Amino acid sequence: MLHSLNPSQQQTGGFSFENSRRNAVLESSLSEVGYKAPKARKTGTTIAGMVFKDGVLLGADTRATDDMVVADKNCMKIHYIAPKIYCCGAGVAADAEMATQMMASNVELHMLNTGRPPLVAMVTRQLKQMLFRYQGHMGSSVIVGGVDVTGAHLYSVYPHGSYDKLPFLTMGSGAAAAVSVFEDRFKPNMELEDAKKLVRDAIAAGIFCDLGSGSNVDLCIITEAGVQFLRGYDKPAQKGKREGQYRYKPGTTAVLTKTETPLSVDVIDESVQMMDTE
Amino acid sequence: MSRGSNAGFDRHITIFSPEGRLYQVEYAFKAIAQSGLTSVGIRGTDTVVVVTQKKVPDKLLDPSTLTNMFKLTPRIGCVMTGHNADSRSQVHRARVEAGEWKYKFGYDIMADVLCRRLADISQVYTQNAEMRPLGCCMIMVAIDPQQGPVLYKCDPAGYYCGFRATAVGAKQTEANSYLEKKLKKKPDLSHDRTVQLAISCLSSVLSMDFKASELEIGIVTKDKPKFRTLSESEIEAHLVAIAERE
Secondary structure, eight states: OOGGGOTTSOOOSSOOOTTHHHHHHHHHHHHHHTOOOOOOOBOOOOEEEEEOSSEEEEEEOOOEEETTEEEESSOOOEEEEETTEEEEEEEBHHHHHHHHHHHHHHHHHHHHHHSSOOOHHHHHHHHHHHHHHTTTOSOEEEEEEEEETTEEEEEEEOTTSOEEEOSEEEESTTHHHHHHHHHHHOOTTOOHHHHHHHHHHHHHHHHHHOTTOOSOEEEEEEESSOEEEEEEEEOOSOOOOOOSOOOOOTTSSOOOOOOOOOOOOOOOOOOOOOOOOO | OOTTTTTTGGGTSSSOOTTSOOHHHHHHHHHHHHTOOEEEEEEOSSEEEEEEEOOOOOTTSOGGGOOOEEEEETTEEEEEEEOHHHHHHHHHHHHHHHHHHHHHHSSOOOHHHHHHHHHHHHHHHHHOTTSOOOSEEEEEEEEETTTEEEEEEEOTTSOEEEOSEEEEETTHHHHHHHHHHHHTTOOOOOHHHHHHHHHHHHHHHHTOOOOGGGEEEEEEESSSOSOEEOOHHHHHHHHHHHHHHO
16 A cells, blocks of 8 residues: 555654764764764765767766775776666765665666666656655765666756756766866767767866865766776876985995994893783 | 365365365356456557446446446556456556556556556465455556557456457357457457457357447557547447448
8 A cells, every 4th residue: 555545654664863862962062072973984076977969978086085085096986777777876975885776676676577678767766765765864966877768868866855857967076066067068969979078077177176076087888789887987187106216325425434332231120921822 | 184174165265175276266257257247358450449348237327437447547447347346446456556656666557567466466365365356357458658559367366468359257258269260360450440349249249239338448549548438429430330341
């Protein structure tokens, strides 16, 4: 029966908010002493997607941050959902990973049940219903893109469960930088090479202009024919090559004088301590 | 060995008999014929049609409130044969399943998936001792966006299958053999020919000439994929066409 017909059923699973008040009190008392509660690792991120002539193109950077420290220099933010549906995840890394894995298994079950390839709209529907159920506590923003029987589609889903369907989308902390590149140069029905360049430039804008994004650009090209996953398509933020050296040859510094002073040492005390080898 | 130790309950509830039969399920099939009506469904090249008799048993009855054709989704329709109350229950369940699917997945359910879901639910009734199987059979019609016209039947045993043509009800064996004969040569069935073949099947098997008020016809076509029932004047036009051909 529809869930709305059983209002008295207790909702099991999901987040339990019993300790919220206690946590708030603890946090305030901690901050009085000067300590901060530990924060979940976020991916910072610039992710972008666009619809081009033959299908959908998804791009992402590869930096995962732990507050102000880079936790992973080459993480994978483009996740598999179905043979022709992929998803970029931004926000809290664990939440994005779990959400996309759940979607992938739901889609697999759905495919076996119906005997037909999945629709991108179906993935978006399930994703947004799950995120809404968790009231934004599941901090993952995703861009879902893919090709199905009805054509090529691109959706973005926000942590609270709202979604947009547009020809080009960007998410993450570097979204503003990336979307400015799209707004300038996007045209409908672009060719593959132009589209790859455009997405690469959008992600590069995020890598250079946003602290939370960095390292390489990953691309994922989804067309009717199949999927091409270009890991490390571009590495704009290469480590610079060191020009000079701080190692000096022996003899660079001239020895002027040498003096030796012997020190006499006497044994004052001898004690034996048994080691605990049991 | 447990032979014969069911103490004769195998005829009363849905447990196996020593020969491996489920008597309750077989009795459910007999209950379908009890209603006295027969329904026919035929799938043509771009049309699927279901026809059933409209028997008004009481002169005081308002015939416009009596129907065996139901719309499950805007694009999937069905005809129910058998127990009236069981039919309504199954139709309601089908509508709920279709609605939940649309809510959970964001697109309309397909006829074969809906039929399989109902068949799975009917199968549960054949396994639970405390529930009896439903004494009704559903013939479902739709235009599938990828597969084109489809005709599915789902019975109390939990069996479902796609058909080119099928019949259910009191005279189903005669109707099925009539349809087999007519479709043996795999004729090309246009919209009108499909409807008229279904009506002729019923008239020949029941040996009666129908008036437009004694038939209910539901169709879906590729041009108009929404399920609808034909009005009396449209049924009259088909009856006239059949009479002229003879």
